[in-house]
Amino acid sequence: MKRIQNIDIARGLVILIMALDHCRDLLHTTAITQNPTDLNTTTPILFFTRWITHFCAPSFVFLAGSSAYLSFKKTNNLSAARSFLIKRGLWLIVLEFTVIGFGIWFDIHFQMLFFQVIAAIGFGLIILAALLSVSSKTITAIGIGIISIHNLLEWLFQGSQSIWIKIASPLFVPSMFPLSEHVTFFIGYPLIPWLGILLLGFGLGRIFELESGARRKKLLQYGLVALIGFLVLRMINIYGDPSPWAKQETLVKTVLSFLNTSKYPPSLLYSLMTLSGLFFLLSFTEGVQNTASRFLTVYGKVPLFFYIIHWYIIHPIMFGMLFSQGYQWSNLPFGNFQFGRPATASGWPLGIVYLVWILVILIMFPLCKWYANYKMSHPEKTYLRFL
Numbered sequence: 204m205k206r207i208q209n210i211d212i213a214r215g216l217v218i219l220i221m222a223l224d225h226c227r228d229l230l231h232t233t234a235i236t237q238n239p240t241d242l243n244t245t246t247p248i249l250f251f252t253r254w255i256t257h258f259c260a261p262s263f264v265f266l267a268g269s270s271a272y273l274s275f276k277k278t279n280n281l282s283a284a285r286s287f288l289i290k291r292g293l294w295l296i297v298l299e300f301t302v303i304g305f306g307i308w309f310d311i312h313f314q315m316l317f318f319q320v321i322a323a324i325g326f327g328l329i330i331l332a333a334l335l336s337v338s339s340k341t342i343t344a345i346g347i348g349i350i351s352i353h354n355l356l357e358w359l360f361q362g363s364q365s366i367w368i369k370i371a372s373p374l375f376v377p378s379m380f381p382l383s384e385h386v387t388f389f390i391g392y393p394l395i396p397w398l399g400i401l402l403l404g405f406g407l408g409r410i411f412e413l414e415s416g417a418r419r420k421k422l423l424q425y426g427l428v429a430l431i432g433f434l435v436l437r438m439i440n441i442y443g444d445p446s447p448w449a450k451q452e453t454l455v456k457t458v459l460s461f462l463n464t465s466k467y468p469p470s471l472l473y474s475l476m477t478l479s480g481l482f483f484l485l486s487f488t489e490g491v492q493n494t495a496s497r498f499l500t501v502y503g504k505v506p507l508f509f510y511i512i513h514w515y516i517i518h519p520i521m522f523g524m525l526f527s528q529g530y531q532w533s534n535l536p537f538g539n540f541q542f543g544r545p546a547t548a549s550g551w552p553l554g555i556v557y558l559v560w561i562l563v564i565l566i567m568f569p570l571c572k573w574y575a576n577y578k579m580s581h582p583e584k585t586y587l588r589f590l
Contacts, residue, residue, distance in 0.1 A: 206504075207273070207411050209488040210266055212496050213481060215503030217262045219564055222513050224256035226560040229521040229542055232550035240463050242456055249553060250459050257466055260320045261477040263506070264397055267324045268346075268404025271331060272339065273411060281335055287588075288332035295325030298511070306514030310537040316388040321510070323392035327401035330394075334402070343406025349399025350474050357445060377467050387539045396468040400478070419489040426482030433475035437461060443472040501568060504575040509567055516563050518542070525549055 228234050237244050239253035275284040299322035300313075308315050334342055353375060360372045372378055374395045380388040410421050436443040448460040464473040488496065502509055521544060525535065528549055535543040544550075551559070578587045 208496070208500065209485050209491070210269070210411070211500045211503035212488045212491070213262060213484050213503065214266060214506045215499030215501065216484065217259045217481075218502050218506045218509050219499075220256055221259040221510075222517075222563055222567075223252065223557075223560045224259070225513065225517055226556050226563065227252055227553075229517050229544065230524060230551050230556050230559060231553060234550065235544065235546045240459075242451065242459055242463070245459075247455055247459065250463075252553065254462060257464075257473065258477045258480050260392075260397075260466070261400055261469060261474060262481045263320060264324055264327065264400045265404035265478060265481060267328070268331065268401040268406075269408040269411060271328060272405045272408025275335065276408075276412070285332040285335055288328045288335075291588075292325040292328035292332070295328070296322050299325065302511055303514065306511065306518065308537065308541070309518050309543050310541075312385070312537070314385050314387065314538045315540060316382070316386065318388070318390040319392050320397075321507075323394060323397040324401065326394050327398045330398060331401065331405060339406050339409055342402050346399045346401070346403030346406055349395060350403065351471055353396050353399065353468070354443060354445070354471050375468065385538070389540075391467060393468045400469065400474060403478075415490050419486050422482050422486035422489070426479050426486060429475045429479035429482060433472055433479060436475070437464075437472055443475075444470040498568075501572050501575060505571050505578070508574050509571055512570060513563055513567060516566055517559075520559060520563075524551060 227239070233239075233249075239245050239249045242250075271284075271288060274287070275281075278284065299319065300316055303321055304313060304315070304317060305311075307317065331342075334345075356375055359368055360376050373380075373390045373393060375393050377393060378390045380390075382388050407425070410418055410425075413421060437448065440447045444464050446463060446465050448457075448463065451457045451460055462476070464470055464476055466473055469477075521542065522535075525544060530545065530549065534545060536545065537543050581587065
């Protein structure tokens with residue numbers, strides 16, 4: 204099956220935006236001590252530096268589902284598709300807690316086991332494998348149902364002492380489990396809410412089988428429906444997000460409050476807001492052929508490769524920053540939620556963070572281009588499908 208170019212363009216753009224967030228996490232002066240979406244302390248530029256990256260995880264999860272649909276339809280072999288999804292899912296989980304985990308924390312003792320987006324996709328693919336015999340329309344309905352109603356369940360997990368509720372809560376809300384005195388397992392991306400987005404991506408994967416013009420129109424329609432749904436529900440301000448918006452002392456801060464939806468777990472409003480952006484991006488880039496699209500496609504063809512490698516570029520840059528600011532290796536803290544960077548008196552201003560982000564993008568370009576060409580030149584190496 205021919206590659207869907209606007210999927211590669213979308214993946215390329217969101218993977219680059221995601222790298223900005225990780226540069227900010229590791230390098231910005233207030234990244235460790237300040238929440239960039241806290242309206243009491245943030246600035247508009249810092250808020251939007253974080254807010255724009257909200258579109259990344261839902262896009263990756265949705266497109267993982269769509270890619271699974273296209274892969275399944277390519278062979279139409281149920282048992283082979285199930286086997287691949289299970290193997291792929293398990294492999295992503297292994298990567299999350301080994302190569303990726305070390306890249307994020309650089310802690311040889313692995314004191315922080317962080318269940319985040321790659322593992323969430325992995326578990327989602329495994330569950331999707333069990334649902335492959337169900338029609339895509341049914342899977343779409345399940346995905347929409349999860350996205351729409353999981354916020355109703357939040358009150359169940361607030362202060363409940365029920366053993367069953369406690370067992371189920373990690374499936375729906377972020378949860379932390381101390382495994383030992385020094386090792387912590389943290390579920391930052393609860394399975395069920397993100398599963399809903401992946402299943403929706405699979406169910407709507409049939410869009411990419413349409414002729415280009417019809418596909419562009421359908422994606423635009425979905426984008427408008429999601430955006431209108433977000434605006435209406437957010438204006439009503441009753442359901443869809445645990446953090447209602449409120450009028451602030453300035454118009455700018457009121458807008459920030461309106462846009463400040465909850466990612467952990469992804470609320471209904473967060474999902475509508477971010478997926479509307481993805482649908483618009485896919486629609487507007489349908490059939491586009493220019494320098495920008497070719498540039499983004501280089502990254503979009505190998506998003507997992509980019510994701511893994513870019514941590515091993517940003518983190519050494521962080522260490523170089525710290526050493527240049529007078530720190531020694533013995534001063535660097537490692538452990539739970541610690542990147543090896545002191546919380547105060549370290550970091551660069553946001554402008555320099557943006558420059559480093561551009562540098563990381565440029566470094567990754569030839570690497571991604573080489574790996575994409577390598578994969579294309581060696582179709583016989585089936586293990587490359589897992590990267």
